Amino acid sequence: MEIFDVGVIGGGVIGCSVLFDLTSAGYNCVLLEKNEHLVSESSAGNSGMLHTGYDAPLGSVELTCIKRSLTKIVKVFEKLGVPFRQNGSTMVAWEDHQVQELFNIQEESKRKGYSNVHILTASELFQSEPYLNRSAKGALWIPGEMILDPWLASISFAHHARLNGAKIRTSCEVLSCKRELFDAWSLHTTHGDIHCRVVVNCAGLQGDLVDKMAGYQDFSIAPRKGQFIVFGSKTSNLINSSIIPIPSTTSKGIITFKTVYDNIITGPTAEDVPSRSIPRPEPLIRERLMESACNTVPSLMDYNIIGEYTGVRPATQYKDYQIRSHQDRKWITVGGIRSTGVSACLGISSHVCDLVHDLGLDPSRGPSSHIERINWTILPGKAAIHDECVYHMTHPIAKYGTSKNSML
Ligand SMILES: Cc1cc2nc3c(=O)[nH]c(=O)nc-3n(C[C@H](O)[C@H](O)[C@H](O)COP(=O)(O)OP(=O)(O)OC[C@H]3O[C@@H](n4cnc5c(N)ncnc54)[C@H](O)[C@@H]3O)c2cc1C
Structure with missing residues (x-):
């Protein structure tokens, strides 16, 4: 035994x-x-x-x-060959009264040891994110944030x-x-x-x-659902960093971000749900997400989504x-x-x-x-294979990102 x-x-x-x-x-x-x-x-x-x-x-x-x-993840990803990119996050104040919040979060970040976080005026913001909705009042630039598969x-x-x-x-x-x-x-x-x-x-x-x-x-466990919409990689030039809102006490809010495969994704929502199983996306929430995406980056209106997905957080x-x-x-x-x-x-x-x-x-x-x-053989949208072990692609970021129609 x-x-x-x-x-x-x-x-x-x-x-x-x-x-x-x-x-x-x-x-x-x-x-x-x-x-x-x-x-x-x-x-x-x-x-x-x-x-x-x-x-x-x-x-x-x-x-x-x-x-x-x-402190160690970047080195490990480089050694393993996991795709990642340090593209930073831009936390946007959409209302005048939110600008002070940005300063508060900057102070708090400094207390946490992140001294490189800094405020962008509206004009600095539009220089770094030219396609952003012009109603933005300013932003907090968080350079340490990354994306990965x-x-x-x-x-x-x-x-x-x-x-x-x-x-x-x-x-x-x-x-x-x-x-x-x-x-x-x-x-x-x-x-x-x-x-x-x-x-x-x-x-x-x-x-x-x-x-x-x-x-x-x-x-x-108190399951909390999140839903996303996915755009094709033709949209990738519309943002340079992850566009995040000012977080609430319970959620980071709805983010518009680019994946390592250059798809733009908007989400997630944060809804308490009774079931622990992964639910299907809901049409009404899809509309809300589409509205949020287009409010953040108006040019996204010219594109259709290529997919959507949900996840459930193991909150307590x-x-x-x-x-x-x-x-x-x-x-x-x-x-x-x-x-x-x-x-x-x-x-x-x-x-x-x-x-x-x-x-x-x-x-x-x-x-x-x-x-x-690990030198993976990737079957686009389906699996990764190495040393006779086959791993089925379960995550939409990898599935949409590696499959052929991700260009739409
Ligand atoms: C909408 C959403 C957005 C998020 N965004 C981010 C993000 O951008 N960045 C970030 O850092 N985090 C993010 N998270 C959080 C992150 O995804 C979770 O913190 C993480 O996935 C939790 O992983 P886990 O391994 O604890 O749980 P799981 O991934 O659920 O793994 C638990 C596993 O245990 C297995 N299991 C359960 N019971 C048994 C049993 N009896 N016997 C055998 N196996 C069992 C299950 O089948 C499951 O595969 C997000 C989460 C959601 C839902």
Whole structure:
């Protein structure tokens, strides 16, 4: 009977990055994903932006993880060959009274250590974003924000771990779990029983339900939907940076941004929904998004959308991430990674490595910090293949971006 060092439940961006870092640290890991494909729930419906944490509260676990992630993510992406671009974000004041807000956010950003954030007058703004609606009053330039292919990033983390010896089981749902007498967890799954010394619960929208299997009830998931519309890459010259509004206390608001494949996307909305499953796009919201896109960049009126998608955030009753180590039973929960999981992923995984180390678990293999570039064979709109492993393209940013009709 094989006993893994660590069992990671969930193959979204968080599970994949945790698997990547733990395997590199020498832990013998297995990742269990209930769906047929990795990256098929929250992580398949996001904006694919690396945020600096401009709206994350000072002192929060979220901000700490984002900052920690950003110190290493660029190097890791360069080594793995994940497409990304530092194109910055332009936070626009659309009303006179919002200009003061920009100064407040600039001050707050400086307190968070981002001294390069600065105010643009309306004329400076129109020089950098000539197609923006002329009613804009000014902006805050946040140069550190980036865009990436969030799907290729996640599967590259998972595949690199696999090449380093990690096991990945898909269509493998954890149904129940038990802490056995011999100091290991027995995870009862749809693929039989898996044994591991430590469990890391990265189950996203089911994070609270998986925690409950182990007897923990520290938070409840409150799903929050987001919807997007996608334009073809012919629109790409209409913006240079991600155009973001002033955030509210609950949402970053509707953004008009360009992907690494040059599609312009507008979204996401933020709606509390009763179901944890990924819903279909709604026509009324599509209209609202189209209106928002054309209000931001009027020339978008001349183009049709080529697609749309939705995502659901694993929000909870708390604003901050819910990351906890239950030391006595060697169970780590990485829950409620609401709206910045892609940005914070490698900070979260470093934090999880520290927590596993603090449990006194020594890696059963030698560490391997060497990161190899993955030379993927990409089937446009469909899949990425390497070393006989086929990863189905689940994220619309990758699907629309690599497929032929993305030019429309
Ligand atoms: C609309 C929207 C926009 C966003 N925009 C951004 C952005 O621009 N930048 C950013 O940084 N973040 C963004 N996010 C947030 C980011 O997408 C999330 O923080 C992240 O995807 C959460 O990842 P996860 O791995 O925790 O969850 P998931 O991706 O949901 O992964 C959890 C996995 O666990 C699996 N699972 C659950 N239960 C079990 C079980 N019992 N057994 C086995 N497997 C199980 C699920 O099938 C799932 O695949 C956005 C999110 C949304 C929805």
